[in-house]
Amino acid sequence: MSINKNKTIIEKSKKQAEWYILDAEQYKLGRLTSKVAYILKNKNKINYLPYQEGNSHIIIINSKKVQTTGNKSKQKIYKKHSGRPGGLKTEIFEKLQNRLPNRIIEHALKGMLPKNSLGRRLFKKVKIYPDQDHPHQSQNPLKINID
Template identity: 70%
Template sequence: MNLNKNKTIIKQTEEEIHWYIIDAKQYKLGRLSSKIAYILKNKDNINYLPYKKRKLKIIIINSKQIQVTGNKSKQKTYKRHSGRPGGLKTEVFEKLQKRIPNRILEHAIKGMLPKNSLGRQLMKNIKIYPDNLHPHTNHKPIKLNID
């Protein structure tokens, strides 16, 4: 009796790295970060597997001009801790956006990815820049529109 009938065949393909570019100036923080996490996890591909990562890099430009709705710019706080007693630091969205605008998007996207080694590998595929200058023009990135 052959017990190997019900095996799933996974097609192995050699694919090149695709580069995409997104301008964050025209998007809201939550909408943009959830769509990027969706693309990074490969859920928009017909050959989706939860444990497979896709060969792509996403460049996000103009992170300094990301928008939030309502009063979040004055109320949303970001916390970090040095690990020492009394080392908790909190910062409001407005101040962090002026100081380190990339950290806002990194924090939002990282929170939407799996909390394991795959999520850490996927975070390495994102390049975030505060203005529209980036060193990846020789890769010829494709402009990605998020609807």
């Protein structure tokens, strides 16, 4: 009886979900979202597989105070199109941050996640709030620092 040693052993974790909390006020937009994508994809664990989702949930608070470098707050443009002729709408970073602060982080994070059903499932595990208040105190989230 021989055992094949080249098989990949995939363990499905039934562990309780891990909750993390990040304060967007302390970080730049790109650094924040790349770290969130890294944790969501489970790359910080030893049993990382690119096609499996982890059991990490992330809470981002103070999204209206997220920072950018250089003149991006005056120059970065967000576009959306209604699909009809002449339906292109543009908005600069500053105005979008005042109107819908969560959309900035959502847009950046969606660009860093896989463009398939796995990416859509991972995106549902992120909760973004424009200020300090969030309804997830009972999950006892761990505060993490990006360094």
